[in-house]
Amino acid sequence: MFLFLLLFVSELYQNGLGYESIMEEVINDHNEHRRNWLVPEFTVSNELSEESEEYAKHLATLKIPDQKLYKDQEDFFVDHLAFPISDPLKDSYTENICEFKNNNCVKYWSTAGAKCYRKAKNRRTKIEQSLADKFSAITWKSSLNIGIGWAPKNPANPNGRNILVVRYTPPGNQPGEYEQNIENEEFLDYYTLTAVPEEEIVTNPKTSGGSSDNALRKQINITLVVLILLFSLNIESRPVFSASG
Template sequence: MRLIRILILVFLVVLFDRSSAINFDNAGIVLREINKRRDRHGVPNLALDNVLSKGCQSYAWKMSKLTNFTPSDPTNKDYTESICKFKMERGALSRCVKDLYKGRKFDFLDPRAKDFTAMIWRSSVSLGYGDANINAQQGIFVVRYTPPGNVKGLYTDNVPPKKKKKGKRRKEKPKPQQTYFYPSALRRHRTLGHVP
């Protein structure tokens, strides 16, 4: 009987502690990929926020049990959220961030751009990350940014265009030199049978 109580207690501790089991390796990958894209737009890097990550982790576990993935609260004033479902394979997290970044092709007011604008939002300084397995082949991650982005009327100040690459300047092709014949040389040229 005492053994059963101990096992139940251990189970409850593990279950309770599960909410803080953030995968920091995956969080690091996603943070690096997002910061790489933020750098392209000249905005400061984000820092990983552990408190925000705990909320992301809890929501990712909740989402992994559902079939419809919806943002936790679209009207939330504390953070902006992006959710990505991915296949369990090498490079999946990087591809997910790349897919979120594809929203740059749309107008800011287009709902398909919301993940991109949240990612690039200049005034956001912290990122929370959580992930969960849906099954053996699929996973889901939740990313939250604070202070929140996607604020109406502030897009132009917070979502700058992509910086131009600093690369080697193209060398101008040298112009082909034109041959100039002086009148006496031109007559001689013609007498030899060459027609200019």
């Protein structure tokens, strides 16, 4: 019985926090990058996130073959060009898409994308141009809002690969506006430096929906459930003594 309850609580924890956990990681990785580039942090838009999630679910229905996943320290660049962009003209938003098992998309856009952006545009391959565009989208100074959505690539296998869709508004990567939006190009070499912890600047992500507070409340509620169950089991297992004489 006790083992069953532990499994139940574990499943409850994963279902309750898995989505928020990925959301938290994605926005934190974005804003860590934005702090490095001395541009305003993103604020999460619930509406944009809902639309991003719906598009991620749509992409899952296209049955696109598995893409080569992002990996650090490889001698060549990879990107997931098979996923169609929903707004290629960037009229309403800029959009980045990736496929992942480990949630490392944003860090790859930051590092590999910076290397590709550093190359002259006329010397970039198609993949390098795509990564350069992803890098400039997450760095674009005048983009202030972010929408984050993801979905299992195969809904029958929730522990498999996932599709991440991230949208930014006002839209970035606008012709003629790069110079004022991708400033501080001296930071293009930042990915070669040893990271220095700066705990004083690590802040909770700004969000219009309070996803961080919701995740914390779920953690507290789940902890309370576990404690109540353990307390109940402890009482039931105590021997009963009757008074004699």
